[in-house]
Amino acid sequence: MIAAKAIPEIIVFMSDIIRLLPEHVANQIAAGEVVQRPASVVKELLDNSIDSGATKVDLFFKEAGKLLIQVIDNGKGMSPTDARMCWERHATSKIKQVDDLFKLRTMGFRGEALASIAAVAQVELKTKREEDELGTQIGIEASEVKRQEYVACPKGTSILVKNLFYNVPARRNFLKSNPVETRHILNESIRIALANPQIHLTVQHSDTRVYDLPATGLKGRIVQLFEGRKPEDLITFEEETSMIKVSGFVGTPTSAKKTRDEQFFFVNSRFIKDPYLHHAIMGCYEQLIEKEQFPFYLVNIEIDPREIDVNIHPTKTEIKFQDERSVYLVLKTVIKKALGDFFTVPMYESSAISSFLPPAPLPEGYVPKAPEPKKQATLNPLFVQSSTYKRDTTKGWEKMFETRSAEQNVLSAIYPKEEKIAREELGSAPLLQLNAKYIFATTINGVLIINQQAAHERILFEKYLAAAEYNPIASQQKLFPRVIELSKTDFELAGELIPELRLMGFDVTEFGQHNLIVHGMPADMSQHNEEQLILDILADYRQSALEGDEKRKENLALLLSKRAGIKNGTKLEEHDMRQLAEQLFYCDQPTFTPGGKRTYIKLLADQIETLFK
Amino acid sequence: MKFVVSTSNLLSHLQLIDGVVVSKPIIPILENFLFDIKGNKLFISSTDLETSMTTSIEVESNEDIKVAIPSRLLMDTLKTLPEQPLTFSVDASTFSVEIHTGSGRYKLSGQGGDDFPKVPEVEGDKSFAMPASVLLKAINKTVFATSTDELRLNLTGVYIQLMKDQVTFVATDANRLVRFIRKDVKPGVEEAFIVPKKALNLLKSSLPNDDTTVKVDFNKSNAFFSFEGVNLICRLIDEKYPDYRAVIPSENPNKLTVIKQSFQSAIKRISIYSNKTTHQIRLKLAGSELVISAEDFDFANEAQDRLSCHYDGQDMEIGFNSRYLIDMLNAIDTDDVCLEMSQPNRAGLMLPAIQADNEDMLMLVMPMMLNNY
Ligand SMILES: Nc1ncnc2c1ncn2[C@@H]1O[C@H](COP(=O)(O)OP(=O)(O)OP(=O)(O)O)[C@@H](O)[C@H]1O
Ligand SMILES: [Mg+2]
Numbered sequence: 001m002i003a004a005k006a007i008p009e010i011i012v013f014m015s016d017i018i019r020l021l022p023e024h025v026a027n028q029i030a031a032g033e034v035v036q037r038p039a040s041v042v043k044e045l046l047d048n049s050i051d052s053g054a055t056k057v058d059l060f061f062k063e064a065g066k067l068l069i070q071v072i073d074n075g076k077g078m079s080p081t082d083a084r085m086c087w088e089r090h091a092t093s094k095i096k097q098v099d100d101l102f103k104l105r106t107m108g109f110r111g112e113a114l115a116s117i118a119a120v121a122q123v124e125l126k127t128k129r130e131e132d133e134l135g136t137q138i139g140i141e142a143s144e145v146k147r148q149e150y151v152a153c154p155k156g157t158s159i160l161v162k163n164l165f166y167n168v169p170a171r172r173n174f175l176k177s178n179p180v181e182t183r184h185i186l187n188e189s190i191r192i193a194l195a196n197p198q199i200h201l202t203v204q205h206s207d208t209r210v211y212d213l214p215a216t217g218l219k220g221r222i223v224q225l226f227e228g229r230k231p232e233d234l235i236t237f238e239e240e241t242s243m244i245k246v247s248g249f250v251g252t253p254t255s256a257k258k259t260r261d262e263q264f265f266f267v268n269s270r271f272i273k274d275p276y277l278h279h280a281i282m283g284c285y286e287q288l289i290e291k292e293q294f295p296f297y298l299v300n301i302e303i304d305p306r307e308i309d310v311n312i313h314p315t316k317t318e319i320k321f322q323d324e325r326s327v328y329l330v331l332k333t334v335i336k337k338a339l340g341d342f343f344t345v346p347m348y349e350s351s352a353i354s355s356f357l358p359p360a361p362l363p364e365g366y367v368p369k370a371p372e373p374k375k376q377a378t379l380n381p382l383f384v385q386s387s388t389y390k391r392d393t394t395k396g397w398e399k400m401f402e403t404r405s406a407e408q409n410v411l412s413a414i415y416p417k418e419e420k421i422a423r424e425e426l427g428s429a430p431l432l433q434l435n436a437k438y439i440f441a442t443t444i445n446g447v448l449i450i451n452q453q454a455a456h457e458r459i460l461f462e463k464y465l466a467a468a469e470y471n472p473i474a475s476q477q478k479l480f481p482r483v484i485e486l487s488k489t490d491f492e493l494a495g496e497l498i499p500e501l502r503l504m505g506f507d508v509t510e511f512g513q514h515n516l517i518v519h520g521m522p523a524d525m526s527q528h529n530e531e532q533l534i535l536d537i538l539a540d541y542r543q544s545a546l547e548g549d550e551k552r553k554e555n556l557a558l559l560l561s562k563r564a565g566i567k568n569g570t571k572l573e574e575h576d577m578r579q580l581a582e583q584l585f586y587c588d589q590p591t592f593t594p595g596g597k598r599t600y601i602k603l604l605a606d607q608i609e610t611l612f613k
Numbered sequence: 614m615k616f617v618v619s620t621s622n623l624l625s626h627l628q629l630i631d632g633v634v635v636s637k638p639i640i641p642i643l644e645n646f647l648f649d650i651k652g653n654k655l656f657i658s659s660t661d662l663e664t665s666m667t668t669s670i671e672v673e674s675n676e677d678i679k680v681a682i683p684s685r686l687l688m689d690t691l692k693t694l695p696e697q698p699l700t701f702s703v704d705a706s707t708f709s710v711e712i713h714t715g716s717g718r719y720k721l722s723g724q725g726g727d728d729f730p731k732v733p734e735v736e737g738d739k740s741f742a743m744p745a746s747v748l749l750k751a752i753n754k755t756v757f758a759t760s761t762d763e764l765r766l767n768l769t770g771v772y773i774q775l776m777k778d779q780v781t782f783v784a785t786d787a788n789r790l791v792r793f794i795r796k797d798v799k800p801g802v803e804e805a806f807i808v809p810k811k812a813l814n815l816l817k818s819s820l821p822n823d824d825t826t827v828k829v830d831f832n833k834s835n836a837f838f839s840f841e842g843v844n845l846i847c848r849l850i851d852e853k854y855p856d857y858r859a860v861i862p863s864e865n866p867n868k869l870t871v872i873k874q875s876f877q878s879a880i881k882r883i884s885i886y887s888n889k890t891t892h893q894i895r896l897k898l899a900g901s902e903l904v905i906s907a908e909d910f911d912f913a914n915e916a917q918d919r920l921s922c923h924y925d926g927q928d929m930e931i932g933f934n935s936r937y938l939i940d941m942l943n944a945i946d947t948d949d950v951c952l953e954m955s956q957p958n959r960a961g962l963m964l965p966a967i968q969a970d971n972e973d974m975l976m977l978v979m980p981m982m983l984n985n986y
Binding site: 471472473474475476477478479480507519520523524529579583586 | 764765785787788789790855860888889890891892893910911932934958960977979980981982983
C-alpha cells in the first residue's frame with residue numbers, strides 16, 4: 001500500500017488537478033465493490049477516457065480480459081504528480097465538495113476506480129499532457145508502486161491492466177467462462193459507444209477487431225453496432241420540456257426481438273437500468289408486439305444534474321430521479337407519439353392493398369391528428385378522389401380526417417386481438433397462394449390472409465415447446481449417421497442441450513472428445529442438412545446463452561422454429577396450405593410468431609364493403 | 614422445305630420425348646422440340662440440358678433443315694387432330710412452320726435450329742445391354758426410394774453398380790433403401806454410376822415392357838440409353854454414393870411373415886389415425902400376433918388393429934413411418950412379405966417371401982423412435 005500519510009507531502013502544483021477528497025465527502029460516496037469482473041475494469045477505464053475529453057479511444061483485451069486489458073486515449077493526459085496521485089483512493093479531479101455531487105457532468109466522481117483496479121492487478125500507466133515534453137510511466141502491482149519514470153509517448157493516456165485478480169484467487173475462480181466474460185466486456189463497450197457516438201472507438205479481442213466505430217451520429221452508431229438493425233427500423237423522437245430533454249430511437253414493432261439486450265437508457269450520457277422507465281416504454285408497445293418480445297429502444301435523457309442522484313450504487317448503473325413520475329409521463333407520451341406518427345405515414349403513401357397490411361396495428365387509444373398538408377398530395381385515391389379533392393380548403397382537411405378514421409376502423413378490425421379463429425371456419429373452398437408467401441382462405445364471413453413463414457414458425461414453436469415438455473417428437477432414424485465435429489465450447493453447449501434435443505426428435509449422442517453423432521432427426525422434418533442445422537442451433541444457442549437467457553426450452557424451440565420452418569418463397573400444394581392453416585388455428589397463440597410478427601390478418605365481408613364505398 | 618408425316622406417328626414419337634421439356638426453362642428455346650431433317654430421316658430432340666432425348670421418323674422431304682418448334686403448341690394441336698397425313702412446310706429464312714391438314718392450315722413461329730443446345734454425343738467408353746422389361750422393373754422397384762433433397766445430390770438418383778455377371782440397382786433417401794439385383798444381366802465390366810431420377814422416370818414412361826434390347830453406353834459424365842430408335846442421354850450425378858453395403862444388417866433374428874395384402878390395407882387404415890406430420894405407426898409383435906397401432910396426440914385420435922402372422926423371434930415393438938411401409942409394400946410382388954428386425958432402433962428388412970428368378974430384392978427401412986422410450 002502506498003502510505004496514506006505520504007500524500008500530503010507531495011508538492012502540489014497549480015497544474016496538478018487531482019485532489020484527495022476530504023473525509024466527509026468521501027464518506028458520502030456509495031461504497032462497494034467497483035471491480036467485479038474484467039468488464040468492470042473496461043467500463044471504468046473507458047469512462048475515464050471519455051471524461052478526459054478524448055476523441056479516439058482504443059480498447060484491447062486478451063482472454064476475455066482475464067489476461068490483459070488496455071485502453072488508450074488521446075485525451076488530456078495527466079501531469080507526473082497526477083499520474084501518481086490517481087491511484088489513491090478518493091483521489092479525483094472531478095469533484096471537490098459534497099455539493100459537486102449534484103452537479104455532475106462527468107462519468108467519474110468517486111476517485112475510486114483506479115485505486116480499486118490497482119489493488120487487484122498489475123497495472124502499467126503511460127500518460128502525457130499536450131504541454132509536456134515527456135510523459136510519465138508508472139508500474140503498480142497490488143497497489144504497490146514498482147516504477148515511475150519519464151517516457152516518450154503521445155498525448156493522452158494508456159492504461160494496461162494485466163492478470164486481473166492474480167492476487168485474489170477466490171475472485172479469479174469466480175469468473176465465468178471466456179465467452180461469457182467477453183460478452184460482458186462487449187456489452188460495456190456497446191453502451192459507451194452508444195452514449196458517445198462522437199468518439200471514434202475501436203475494440204480488439206486478441207487478434208480480432210471486434211468493432212471499429214468512427215465518429216458518427218447516434219443513428220449511424222446504432223447501425224454500426226447492431227448488425228441487422230436497418231435505419232428504416234428506427235423511429236426517431238425528441239422532446240424538450242423545461243425539466244428534461246428526451247431523444248433517441250425506438251424500433252418498429254416488427255423489428256422487435258426475443259432478447260432484451262438492445263434496450264438502453266442513458267441519463268446525461270450515463271448508461272442506467274431503470275425498470276420503471278422500461279415499463280413506460282413497453283406500455284407504448286402494448287398492442288403492437290407480443291408478450292415475450294422486446295423492441296429496440298435507445299433513450300437519451302438530458303436532465304439538470306440536480307434533478308438526479310447518481311451516487312446510490314457503486315457501479316453507477318442506477319440513479320434516482322427527484323421526480324420520477326414526470327419523467328415517466330414525458331417518456332410515455334413522446335414514444336407513443338413517435339410510434340403513432342410512424343404508422344400514419346405509410347397509410348397515405350401506400351397503394352390500395354398494402355394500406356391493409358401495415359406493419360402493425362395502431363396503439364390503442366392513439367388519436368390521430370389531422371395530417372400535415374404535405375402528406376395530402378399522396379393521399380390514397382381509393383378513399384378520396386383526387387379530382388374532387390381541394391388542396392387548400394379546410395374542408396379538404398376535415399374530409400381527409402374522416403377518411404382516415406374510417407380506414408382506421410377497418411384496420412383495427414382486421415387485426416383480431418385475442419380472438420381465435422376456429423379451424424372449422426376455414427371452410428372447404430380452395431386455398432390460394434400469393435407470391436409463394438401468402439395463403440388466402442375464405443371463411444364464412446370474410447377472408448383470411450396467412451403469412452406462410454410466420455404461420456409455420458408459430459406452429460413449430462408450439463410444437464417443439466410441447467415436445468420438450470410433454471409431447472416428444474418421434475425421431476426418424478438415419479441409415480447413415482452423421483458425425484459432427486465441434487469446437488470445445490460448442491461441444492460443452494451441445495452436452496447441455498442433448499436432453500431437450502432428444503425430446504424434440506434429434507437422436508444425438510456425444511462421441512469422443514468433441515464429436516456428436518446424429519442417429520436420427522425429427523420425423524416431421526423433411527430435407528434437412530442435419531449437420532448444418534445442428535451447427536446453426538448451437539451457434540444461435542451460444543449467442544442466447546451469453547445473453548443470460550435462462551429459458552432453454554423456449555430458446556431452443558424458437559431457434560428450431562426459425563431454422564426448420566417453411567420459408568416464404570416456397571410454393572405449396574393445396575394440401576400443405578390447408579394443413580398449415582389448420583395447424584395454425586390449432587395453436588394456443590396463433591396471431592403472432594414467437595418473434596412478434598403477424599401470422600395472419602382477417603378481412604371481414606363488411607370491411608371489404610367499406611373499401612368499395 | 615416440306616415434309617409429310619402422319620398425325621399419330623408424329624404424336625406417338627413426340628410423346629416419348631415430351632417429358633424432358635420443362636415449363637418456363639431458363640433458356641426459352643428449351644421449350645421447343647428440335648426438328649432436324651437429314652435426308653429422309655426426321656430426328657426430333659428435346660432437352661433440359663441435363664437430360665436429352667431424341668427419336669427419329671422416316672419422312673419424305675425435299676431438303677435438309679433444322680428448326681425449333683414450340684412443344685406445347687405442337688402437342689396440343691396434334692392431340693386434337695384426327696389421324697391423317699400432315700404436310701409441314703418450313704420457311705428456311707424466317708423459320709415459320711405451317712402445318713397443312715386436309716381442311717386447315719396452322720402456322721407456328723419456329724426458331725433456327727442452330728440456337729438449340731447441342732445434344733452431347735456419347736464418346737462411349739463402355740457399354741452393356743439389357744432387356745427393356747428388366748430395366749423397367751429395376752426402375753419401378755427403386756426410383757420411389759430416391760431422395761428429393763437437393764442438399765444430398767448423390768441420393769437423388771439410382772446407383773447402378775455393374776459387375777462382371779450381375780447388375781445392382783440401389784436407391785435410398787437416408788431413411789430407407791432398396792437394393793435390386795439382376796443376375797441375368799452380365800455387363801462384363803465393373804463400374805458404377807448414379808443416374809438422376811428424372812432420366813429414370815422418363816425411361817419409365819418410354820420403355821416398352823418387352824425384351825427389346827436397351828443398349829447402355831456410358832463414360833465418366835454421361836449415360837446413353839438407346840432402344841428402338843429412341844435415345845436418352847443424361848448427365849450422371851457426379852457425387853460419391855454412400856457405402857450402402859455397410860448399413861445392411863446381417864443379423865436379424867426377429868422374422869415376421871404376413872399376407873402382404875392385409876398388412877398393407879391395415880397399415881393404410883391405421884395410418885389415418887397417425888400423427889399428421891410424422892405418420893408414425895407401431896408394430897407390436899408377440900407370439901403369432903401382430904398389433905398395428907397409431908395415435909395422434911394432437912387430436913386424441915388413436916387406433917389399433919390385430920393381424921395374424923407368422924412370427925419367429927422375441928416380443929418387440931417398433932415404430933415406422935407408415936408411408937415408407939406402404940411404398941415398399943407396393944414394390945413387393947409376392948402374396949406374402951417378410952419383415953426382419955433386430956431392435957427397435959435398428960433397420961428393418963423387407964423382402965418378398967420368394968425371390969423371383971434371377972432376382973434379389975431387398976428393402977430396408979429405418980425405424981422411427983420416441984426418444985423417451
Ligand atoms: N484516461 C485518463 N485521462 C486523464 N486523466 C485520467 C484518466 N484516467 C484517470 N484520470 C485521472 O485520474 C483520476 C482518478 O481516476 P478514477 O477513475 O480512479 O476516479 P474518478 O474517475 O475521478 O472517479 P470514479 O471512481 O467514479 O471513476 C481522475 O479523476 C482523473 O483526473
Ligand atoms: Mg473514473
